[in-house]
Amino acid sequence: MGHVMVPVPEELLEPVGELLLKLRLGLDPQAFDSTAMGEHLLSLDDAPRGVLLEVGAAVVAGEPLVDTELADILGISVRELFGLLTDVNDVRVRVFTGSLVFADRHIDPKETERSVRRLRMLDGYALMVVEQRAALGLRRPSRRADSGGPQA
Numbered sequence: 001m002g003h004v005m006v007p008v009p010e011e012l013l014e015p016v017g018e019l020l021l022k023l024r025l026g027l028d029p030q031a032f033d034s035t036a037m038g039e040h041l042l043s044l045d046d047a048p049r050g051v052l053l054e055v056g057a058a059v060v061a062g063e064p065l066v067d068t069e070l071a072d073i074l075g076i077s078v079r080e081l082f083g084l085l086t087d088v089n090d091v092r093v094r095v096f097t098g099s100l101v102f103a104d105r106h107i108d109p110k111e112t113e114r115s116v117r118r119l120r121m122l123d124g125y126a127l128m129v130v131e132q133r134a135a136l137g138l139r140r141p142s143r144r145a146d147s148g149g150p151q152a
Helices: 010-025 034-043 045-061 069-072 078-089 123-136
Strands: 102-107 115-120
Touching: 034 123, 045 069, 045 078, 045 102, 045 115, 045 123, 069 115, 069 123
Parallel strands: none
Antiparallel strands: 102 115
């Protein structure tokens, strides 16, 4: 690998060093911050936005939702839910190489013979979703009457 030496003004040494470190580690050089999350929320159609708001609120509450539970809450199939998650993870407002929402498998506490998929986010992203929901005056989606649970 070749090297390049470029003079950097003293006052820019720290930000340039951070940028180079992020590039070296393969991280997004442009941080995905709370403002970007707000832009992303506004860029989404109602259905995927609702999914992101629900998942973010559940993660912040420390109770990630199971995919079948969220599908039932929203009155859609699990297949439709994962289609909406594809839209949620298609971030276009900034460079973003990861997934905002992902599923991981856990043993079902009610039936230890089967596993369930919990919908998760990194805590920081989930907190951004909740903060931006309040700042932008967004509402979580309406819940089906038979699904229970509070509307926040």
